[in-house]
Amino acid sequence: MARAKIALIGAGNIGGTLAHLAAVKELGDVVMFDIADGLPQGKALDIAESGPSAGFDAAMSGTSDYADIAGADVCIVTAGVARKPGMSRDDLLGINLKVMKSVGEGIAKHAPDAFVICITNPLDAMVWALREFSGLPHEKVCGMAGVLDSARFRHFLAEEFQVSMRDVTAFVLGGHGDTMVPLVRYSTVAGIPLPDMVKMGWTTQEKLDAIVQRTRDGGAEIVGLLKTGSAFYAPATSAIEMAEAYLKDQKRVLPCAAYVDGAYGLNGFYVGVPTVIGAGGVEKVIEISMSKEEQAMFDSSVSAVKGLVEACKGIDNSLT
Ligand code: APR
Numbered sequence: 507m508a509r510a511k512i513a514l515i516g517a518g519n520i521g522g523t524l525a526h527l528a529a530v531k532e533l534g535d536v537v538m539f540d541i542a543d544g545l546p547q548g549k550a551l552d553i554a555e556s557g558p559s560a561g562f563d564a565a566m567s568g569t570s571d572y573a574d575i576a577g578a579d580v581c582i583v584t585a586g587v588a589r590k591p592g593m594s595r596d597d598l599l600g601i602n603l604k605v606m607k608s609v610g611e612g613i614a615k616h617a618p619d620a621f622v623i624c625i626t627n628p629l630d631a632m633v634w635a636l637r638e639f640s641g642l643p644h645e646k647v648c649g650m651a652g653v654l655d656s657a658r659f660r661h662f663l664a665e666e667f668q669v670s671m672r673d674v675t676a677f678v679l680g681g682h683g684d685t686m687v688p689l690v691r692y693s694t695v696a697g698i699p700l701p702d703m704v705k706m707g708w709t710t711q712e713k714l715d716a717i718v719q720r721t722r723d724g725g726a727e728i729v730g731l732l733k734t735g736s737a738f739y740a741p742a743t744s745a746i747e748m749a750e751a752y753l754k755d756q757k758r759v760l761p762c763a764a765y766v767d768g769a770y771g772l773n774g775f776y777v778g779v780p781t782v783i784g785a786g787g788v789e790k791v792i793e794i795s796m797s798k799e800e801q802a803m804f805d806s807s808v809s810a811v812k813g814l815v816e817a818c819k820g821i822d823n824s825l826t
Pocket of ligand 1: 608626
């Protein structure tokens, strides 16, 4: 069987890391697209030259021509600008909306059958806009945020409990921003819900609250340390997990920014929810029951995303 083709739209920090991970994991041949002269070609060649030592078979190429993404099975979108210290994800909206228009048109023309994973921020609004501009089926366009937010939450919890992160599960709902909703009740250590871990004396409610807040601020913490850009290793690894679920029809249960139509009282809206990802793309949105307090947090996250979608409509009136 021919290898899968993975198109990476944006060959910056996340794009380069995605290419490297896709190659090392032999997920398929990689085409990197970017408007920066020489950047995708240079990174592709550098990664290809690591192949003999790393021992992978995957063709790597770089391009500034959308025609070269033709027939891609997966497109992962990181094109746009990243945050600098002092900026929120929402500050990127105006610039990145324009980028989503050109990317959406490029994918629609050359790779309309691809599973598209958007990473560009502000994530929930950008994935919505990318879907609108591309016209692809909703189940084939989603956004990477929940896997990353859960991974951050799991990392902090594993450190706190001094256990393997493999045995920590975490559940995060809502938009990828300050209003994201880490759901403590559905997060566990080997099946033991976090509130029980507090009762068992493994941690305190205060420490748990601090971890939840650190998870919400996880992106900003990295921006503050790096100073010149935002996180890229963990975001790329998270998107590769989603791409692999699609390419291998794994039916993984992963949180992502998905089109929710009917569940959670939403009518046709992109926001972070648990989903099943397999060969059909986002095959299912899983609706969980929430307490009043959790529902209120989710609702406020949804209205923050709605505000950003309205702002997009105000900037580009082709988005109705
Ligand atoms: N088409 C293609 N590529 C573009 C376009 C465009 N219209 N506009 C910008 N780019 C490219 C830039 O040339 C750059 O190489 O997108 C790349 C972005 O890379 P970085 O600046 O390194 O940003 P990165 O850290 O990869 O993050 C990308 O993901 O997490 C989000 O907030 C982050 O929105 C940002 C995106």
